[in-house]
Amino acid sequence: MADKLVRGNSADGAIRVFAAVTTDLVNEARRIHGMYPVATAALGRLLTGAAIMGAASLKSETDSITLQIKGEGDIKDLVAVSDCRGNVRGYVSNPYVERPPKKNGKIDVGGAIGGGYLSVARDLGLKEPYIGQIPLVTGEIAEDLTYYFAKSEQIPTSVALGVLVDTDGSVIASGGFMIQLMPEATEEMAERLEEILKGVPPVTSMIKEGMSAEDMIFRVSEGFSMLCENNALTPRYKCTCSKERMERALVSIGREELQSIIDEQGEAELTCRFCDNRYLFDKNELTELLKQAKG
Numbered sequence: 001m002a003d004k005l006v007r008g009n010s011a012d013g014a015i016r017v018f019a020a021v022t023t024d025l026v027n028e029a030r031r032i033h034g035m036y037p038v039a040t041a042a043l044g045r046l047l048t049g050a051a052i053m054g055a056a057s058l059k060s061e062t063d064s065i066t067l068q069i070k071g072e073g074d075i076k077d078l079v080a081v082s083d084c085r086g087n088v089r090g091y092v093s094n095p096y097v098e099r100p101p102k103k104n105g106k107i108d109v110g111g112a113i114g115g116g117y118l119s120v121a122r123d124l125g126l127k128e129p130y131i132g133q134i135p136l137v138t139g140e141i142a143e144d145l146t147y148y149f150a151k152s153e154q155i156p157t158s159v160a161l162g163v164l165v166d167t168d169g170s171v172i173a174s175g176g177f178m179i180q181l182m183p184e185a186t187e188e189m190a191e192r193l194e195e196i197l198k199g200v201p202p203v204t205s206m207i208k209e210g211m212s213a214e215d216m217i218f219r220v221s222e223g224f225s226m227l228c229e230n231n232a233l234t235p236r237y238k239c240t241c242s243k244e245r246m247e248r249a250l251v252s253i254g255r256e257e258l259q260s261i262i263d264e265q266g267e268a269e270l271t272c273r274f275c276d277n278r279y280l281f282d283k284n285e286l287t288e289l290l291k292q293a294k295g
Contacts, residue, residue: 005233008217011225014185019177019216026174028237035095037165041107044163045141046080054082073114086235089274110139156181162203173207239275255293
């Protein structure tokens, strides 16, 4: 099933749903970071959540949303960044974490993250980004995002995310959905939706069985009159790093630090955390950047 991110709305405007298939995207993230299954599942869920939330809340091409989990377990840092088009990038502090599966056989993402907190930052081009933060509920990510919407944005929301990893470490199925009740929704609608969601299979089961993102929208809102928008996105793993960005990073450390690098090392190598691309600056390049740095 090809990667896709779609949006649906109920005819009365009371419900909106976003659903995504992100199998190729998460496989690409796994390849770039060389992740073991636990890290693949953790970052894959967060990347999918970021892609959905970016599509749901961002308007401008220059806007971005950053989801960051600060964990207390083997995974200390988990980050995903998305724009409004479903282009995401991310990293995990410990790509090689290993953990036994839970009793139900599923990957123990919550155990690997442990306690901690989730922060959501929306950069809308203003002076300061909007930042909301909550303590982690389970560390399984979907439940934490559901709790975030309830506490920080007061929007009744249900988030489901899943990454199914094969025995060779590759991703068999990945995706998720987010369903929200708008102000027009009634208590009866909320109760009906709750009953429907109780019977919905895991996201990875639906994708593995061949369901598309559109199929998932109609499955999780069964019984409601839903309209699926035709402006589907193709979520992709896409880094925005460049040598120019790395130059700005070097200039920002200041003259003293930059001079020290020139004197002691004669060159500098910077690695992008999101894509592992490496940028080498020789002594001449560093000397030129030194002229731009502030004291």
